[in-house]
Amino acid sequence: MRDPHMDAPHIVIDNVSKVYQSGGREVVALRGIGLAVPRGQFVCLLGPSGCGKSTLLNAVAGFAPPSAGRVVADGREVAGPGPDRGMVFQEYALFPWMTVADNIAFGLEIKGARRAEIDATVARLLSMLSLGDFGQRYPKDLSGGMRQRVAIARVLALDSPVMLMDEPFGALDALTRRNLQDELLRIWAELGKTILFVTHSIEEAIYLADRVVVMTYRPGTVKRDLMVELPRPRDPAAPGFNALARELGTLVMEEQRRHQHDELRREAAD
Numbered sequence: 001m002r003d004p005h006m007d008a009p010h011i012v013i014d015n016v017s018k019v020y021q022s023g024g025r026e027v028v029a030l031r032g033i034g035l036a037v038p039r040g041q042f043v044c045l046l047g048p049s050g051c052g053k054s055t056l057l058n059a060v061a062g063f064a065p066p067s068a069g070r071v072v073a074d075g076r077e078v079a080g081p082g083p084d085r086g087m088v089f090q091e092y093a094l095f096p097w098m099t100v101a102d103n104i105a106f107g108l109e110i111k112g113a114r115r116a117e118i119d120a121t122v123a124r125l126l127s128m129l130s131l132g133d134f135g136q137r138y139p140k141d142l143s144g145g146m147r148q149r150v151a152i153a154r155v156l157a158l159d160s161p162v163m164l165m166d167e168p169f170g171a172l173d174a175l176t177r178r179n180l181q182d183e184l185l186r187i188w189a190e191l192g193k194t195i196l197f198v199t200h201s202i203e204e205a206i207y208l209a210d211r212v213v214v215m216t217y218r219p220g221t222v223k224r225d226l227m228v229e230l231p232r233p234r235d236p237a238a239p240g241f242n243a244l245a246r247e248l249g250t251l252v253m254e255e256q257r258r259h260q261h262d263e264l265r266r267e268a269a270d
Contacts, residue, residue: 009039010037010041010194011072012072012073013035013060013071014072015034015068016056016068016071017032017066018059018066019067028219029052030220031057032069033069033221034223035213037196039265040193042209043195043211043213045196045199045213045215046213047200047216047223047254047255049200050217050218051197053200056215057164057196060162060164072198073099073162083162084160086155086156086162087164088166089151089166090167090170099135100131100142103154104153104154105121107157123203125157129149129152129183129187130177134146143195145179148168148169152170152187158193162193162194163193165198167198167199168180170199175193181204185208197209206230206241206245211225211228212248216255223251224251226244
């Protein structure tokens with residue numbers, strides 16, 4: 001008999017709003033966000049700076065609870081960070097005094113895993129992410145792309161069913177970014193993770209995602225929720241890819257212009 005739990009959404013974002021104080025005034029970062037993410041789906045949150053993509057991701061991670069509404073992960077309301085939700089940041093966030101292998105092992109050691117399990121997991125992930133020759137190197141010895149591989153491996157070591165990724169490839173050159181995008185797709189297909197991925201790149205969103213959620217400029221709401229029906233592997237030069245890029249580009253530019261208009265109005269008021 002099929003487990004009905006497997007058919008329930010893996011992540012539910014239920015009417016989430018976020019308000020914070022900045023410079024003595026109230027800022028509404030998110031308003032009434034509602035999303036249900038099925039298990040194993042790859043979702044990209046897309047929009048211009050200031051639309052609340054990272055704020056929403058942090059709410060799912062449990063780093064910044066919503067002011068209203070709730071986030072539910074695997075049937076449990078999110079009340080803080082947890083090992084069921086692994087986070088990959090743009091800044092790598094590696095421990096510079098630890099080797100690559102020790103960085104990957106860190107979470108497992110905190111959990112109290114057995115040494116044999118830790119060593120086997122680290123060896124498997126070093127191989128999976130093409131880091132086999134770098135286990136005893138330090139982060140300072142690695143390129144940006146290699147450091148991000150280590151950051152991804154560290155999250156995978158904990159076997160979190162949900163991966164939350166905040167513009168993880170944004171600071172990389174185009175070739176390295178594409179290589180890591182392909183690595184991430186391979187890992188996602190192999191391990192079946194549920195992924196929420198923040199990006200401001202339209203091409204990256206289409207290349208990676210099953211589904212693209214376009215957010216409005218502040219207050220962040222869902223402007224459009226689109227399934228990407230293009231077959232994989234995806235060709236950025238294909239007509240269907242470019243047609244979708246134009247559609248998403250129109251949506252994002254509408255919000256970018258609204259952002260610019262808001263900034264000009266604020267400067268005039270000051």
